[in-house]
Amino acid sequence: MTEALTSTRWETLLVEQREPGVLLVTLNRPERANAMSTRMGGEIIALFGMLEADLDLARAVVLTGAGDRAFCAGADLKQRDGMDDAAFARQHYMFERMMRALLACPVPLIAAINGAAYAGGLEMAMCCDFAYAAEGARFALTEVTRGIMPGGGGTQLLPRTIGSRRAKEVIFTGEPFTAEQALAWGVVNRLCPPGTVVEQALATARRINANAPISIRQAKKSIDFGAGTDLRTGMQVEIEAYYQLIPTEDRREGIAAFNEKRTPVFKGR
Missing domain, CATH: 3.90.226.10 (2-enoyl-CoA Hydratase; Chain A, domain 1)
Known part of the structure; x- marks a missing residue:
């Protein structure tokens, strides 16, 4: 593609x-x-x-x-x-x-x-x-x-x-x-x-x-959508974005790579 x-x-x-x-x-x-x-x-x-x-x-x-x-x-x-x-x-x-x-x-x-x-x-x-x-x-x-x-x-x-x-x-x-x-x-x-x-x-x-692509996209959404709101609402936007990352392979890869002292390989999954 x-x-x-x-x-x-x-x-x-x-x-x-x-x-x-x-x-x-x-x-x-x-x-x-x-x-x-x-x-x-x-x-x-x-x-x-x-x-x-x-x-x-x-x-x-x-x-x-x-x-x-x-x-x-x-x-x-x-x-x-x-x-x-x-x-x-x-x-x-x-x-x-x-x-x-x-x-x-x-x-x-x-x-x-x-x-x-x-x-x-x-x-x-x-x-x-x-x-x-x-x-x-x-x-x-x-x-x-x-x-x-x-x-x-x-x-x-x-x-x-x-x-x-x-x-x-x-x-x-x-x-x-x-x-x-x-x-x-x-x-x-x-x-x-x-x-x-x-x-x-x-x-x-x-x-x-080199960083986790889903993490980058979620952080971008949090900044962009949170910028037009009050702080309390913006914090909620951030948390909603954050929780989408917990079930990803990349989140597990990031922790594993740290503990194994190697560079993480993020796949966007």
Whole structure:
């Protein structure tokens, strides 16, 4: 089934299995700064739908952009030129579904931001579980400078990350912020020297891949669903997720490997 991911003739994506369990997905429109097209939206929905439907396809995914200039510049405004209102709305609904597909990824999704992440590109990065960025990367939500507003989660994800007052300044001005600011504000977890961000993200994906996959998925669910609740409810979400791990083979393997002083071999069962 993994071959279906890597052998599909994607037009706007490169999909590579770097090792069993680790997938590298590259937004592949470098001639347009990896801008989001209707085709890209549909392909991301298809790809991440496959990952959601078959939990054996990957244990960790890295998302990046082709080249060293841009992660993603947002929606392709040349494609949008001349669109009537109905066509514009249809395309935007595709992009809404694309963002939901990223958010629904059942395994850890790491953004490797290799360059500019503007508008929908920044929203895509924020739909990932966490992000690393190249030192020279730039970030912005520029929608208000084009007569629209963030519509891929920007007004919800950015305030939850950097606080509403700072997010309002970023969104209302449309001004870019730097990689150093992104790190200080918590938009990214790590800054990487030029040319190393993808490999550093893949190294983290490999570390995740070595851990118990059901444990990772349950922990991700607990964090995501608990974040929108009060602490008491969140603790209950955590316990419900935890008890799903008790009858697994991996739980028994983890204890056995510790006592036998060996590396555990987790099978996702």
